[in-house]
Amino acid sequence: MPDISSGHVWLALAVTLAAGLATALGSLMVLFSRRPNPRLLAFGLAFAGGAMVFVSLTEILTKSIDSFTQAYDARLGFAYGTGAFLCGVLLIVLIDHFVPNPHDSLDKQDPMYRENNKAYIKRVGLLTAVAITAHNFPEGLATFFAMLESPSVGMPLAFAIAIHNIPEGIAIAVPVYFATQNKFYAFGASLLSGLAEPIGAAIGYVVLSGVLNHATFGWVFGIISGVMVFLALDELLPAAKRYAKGHETVYGLVAGMGSLAISLVLFKW
Structure with missing residues (x-):
């Protein structure tokens, strides 16, 4: 492992920081928005x-399976990756079961329902920020150590993660702006989430470099992928549907998937 004084370490950290800051770029659309509105919120959440x-x-679960495959073999890699994904789903299901959730009912007569329930939107934004921040830590670790091992591998990985971080910034900034009507808070929340990547890299270098291995990354990526899928289906899409006036939910869902798919196709050419 290179010494802290090595230029390779600082280069790897700088690349990781740049990838993390791409999260803040997603919030710029919020800064130029005249005022928050439910249709924008619905589209942004979807x-x-x-x-x-x-x-x-397509990316995080694949990384989990690939990591387990390198640690064991292809058959066990797929099995362990799937198991880690299901563990992530089970983890967030247990949390959702024991923590009261205001989106349990979508009935407008429900006293928890309000057309402009800012407390609810704040909760959605907070959960989104926590989930994205949590998965930014292993992404930061992956980018950092890939750069240390081989810049030719680390640079493309950092670029791909930076592309992914732009819609993640939107995911955080839109509900925060809608709930607070404060553009500074929206931008700051996205920025802080993005900083989790270089922070995760630094922690990994100082504390975890001696114990990180393919199996560890397999579990981390698998669990995070399960948590994110459950959060999207259980939190983001129901919230988007609630505040939609027309087809914003399906348009946003397709646009989110399509933009990521196209960016990955272009990146691989």
Whole structure:
């Protein structure tokens, strides 16, 4: 492992920081928005949900399976990756079961329902930020150590993660702006979430470098992918549907998946 004084370490950290800051770029659309509105909120939440599901199932879960495959073999790699994904789903199901959830009923007569329930939107934004921040830590670790091992591998990975982080910034900024009507808070929330990547890289270098292995990354990526898929389906899409006036939910869902799919296709050419 290179010493902290090595230029390779600082280069890897700088690339990881740049990828993380791409999260803040997604919030710029919020800064230029005249005022928050329910249709924008619905589209933004659905866009984020589609992006999160696509990234989780095509990128993060794949990373989990690949990591387990390198640790064991292809058959066990797929089995362990699937098991880690289901563990992530089970983890968030248990949390959802024991923590009261205001979206349990979509009936407008429900006293929890309000057309402009800012407390509810704040909760959705907070959960989204927590989930994205949590998965930014392993992404930061992956980018950092890939750069240390081989810049030719780390740079493309950082670029792909940066592309993914833009809709994640939207996912955080839109509900925060709608709930607070404060553009600074919206931008700040996205920025702080993005900073989790270089922070995760630094922690990994200082504390975890001696114990990180393919199996560890397999479990981390698998669990995070399960958590993100459940969050998107259980939190983001129901919230988007509630505030939609027309087809914003399906348009946002398809746009979120499509933008990520196209970006990945272009990246691989």
